[in-house]
Amino acid sequence: MRKAVIATLAVSAFVATACGGETAESDSAATEGRGPITFATLKDGTGTVPELVRAWNAEHPEEKVTIVDLPEGADGQRQQLVQQAQTKSDAYDVITIDLPWTAEFAARRWVTELPPEQFDVDGFIDTPLEGSKYRDKLYSIPHFTGAGMLYYRKDLLDKAGVEVPETWSEVESVCQKVLALPEAKDASCYAGQFDKYEGLTVNFSEAVGSAGGQVTDDKGNPQLDTPAAKAGLEFLVNGFSSGLFPQEAITFKEEEGRRAFQQGDLVFHRNWAYIYALMNAEDGSSEVAGKFDVSVLPGASGPGAATLGGNNLAVSSFSAKQATARDFIAYLTSQPTQRTHAEGSAYPMTRSAIYEDPELREQYPYLPVLAEAIDNAVPRPSLVRYGDASASIQENVYAALNGDISVDQALSTMQQQLTEIAQDS
Incomplete structure (x- = not known):
């Protein structure tokens, strides 16, 4: 009940501030169209998104x-959205897209450019906001973000008298000591x-980044023929x-590892x-309730670099009610609603x-680590043919993990394939 009231207040706060006027992106009827809309998104097991939608519907x-x-799954989500767009x-009026799909959907004109002034973009975390752009123009709004964290058995590390590892070599040395404990005899x-x-x-992207490299540079050119990629x-x-x-x-x-x-x-465990x-x-x-903690991922020579995750909200180019769609995205991503x-x-x-809210930090103790x-x-x-790029990475990295091809062969093949793919970006 309390959350429903807060959600309603969040709607009211948004209406009073962010919806002071329409943004005229073009003169087309579709761009300024209003009315009931459809929101294609991930199923929310917590029931929070449906509750926020009910609050919007009560006000609109x-x-x-x-x-x-x-x-x-992400692959199934992308396939369904691509089919609708093609x-x-x-x-669909508002769609949820994985962060790296923004370039593809924008380049193919499946989503519309968005007016930054409608969304209070200065309040967003920089990294997901930059990933929401294509050629320096805004095409989606960050809804959820995320980065992998290192979950670790604090109770076992304390008993073994070891610190949380910051490097890959330290992970190995810590495990040697922890796995020698009777309490960890059946663990990996x-x-x-x-x-x-x-x-x-x-x-894979995290491993390359944690060695100081990158899969592609800022222009989408592959960087897999480097010592960092090999490491x-x-x-x-x-x-x-x-x-x-x-x-x-x-x-x-995710779930098998969890x-x-x-x-x-x-x-x-990385998750x-x-x-x-x-x-x-x-x-x-849970067998580990109260026995674990989180840290940033380890890297080659110090703390590593997680891969940026998250889902963004975009307006379908084929929506006939884009003004309402933009307003709904602004509401759902406004600070009161978040x-x-x-x-x-x-x-x-x-x-x-x-991430700075004291009450939320108490509710979610991992927030400082996640923010870092x-x-x-x-x-x-960030490639127009991102799906093809990811498929190449999956195919070659998986073959290397299974011992079917060498590390050098996997990297050489990916370098060649991603170079061809990048030419379309």
Whole structure:
């Protein structure tokens, strides 16, 4: 009840401030069209987004929002949105897109340019805001952001008398001591997301960034023929060959790794902020409640660089009600609404003020670590053919992890393939 009241107040605050007038992006009827809209987005298991939509609908009876759930996985989400765009369907007005899809959707004119003045862009965290642009123009608004963090068994590290590792070599030395404890006899050292899907692109990008490199430069040119890229891929490959990573981690997505850590099978685990509350559940579902903590990811010679995650909101170019769509995005990403949203779910918000809020820091103790990780995060390749680029990375990195090709061969093939892909950006 309290959250519903706050959400309603957030709507009122938004209407009083951000909706003082319409933004005339063009003279077309579609650009200034108003009325009921459809919001294609990720299914929210917390119920917070539906609650915020109900608050909007109560204030906007002539411009009500209907939620349509996109498929669960990122690949399925992109496929459904691309199909809608290729047929120029007006079924969706506001769409949720993964951060690195912005360039592709903007270049193909599937989403419309947005007026920065409508969205109080100065309040957003810099890194996700920059990722929302294509050729220096704003095409999406950061809704959720995120960066991988290192979950670790604080109880076991304390018992072994070791500090939280900051480098890859320290991870190995710490694990040698921790795994010698009777309490950790059945555990493995480390796991991330290593199955052949988007999570592998993320983990590879993090490994390269944590060695001081980048998958592509600011212009989209691949940088995989560098010592840093080799060091990053070798860390992942050697993790499996040395036994640092459990062999079953080659099948891990987010949830498989989360369950392994939650069951006490891992000392260290790379994952997103959403699993924190699940780890601390006191209903008997977690073996590690109260026994873990988080830190930034380790790197080659010091703290590493996480891959920037997150989802953005954009207006479909084929929407006939784009004025309402823009207003709804401005509402959903305004600071009052984000504050309400943060109270009801653990999704990382995109406005800096959320991370400084004392009450939210008490509710989510990991916020300072997450803020540091986001500030230092590296984006995935910003390419028009991002889907093709990610597929190349997944195919070659996965083959290297399985020992089917060498590190040098994987990097050489990716360098060649991404060079061809970048020519279309």
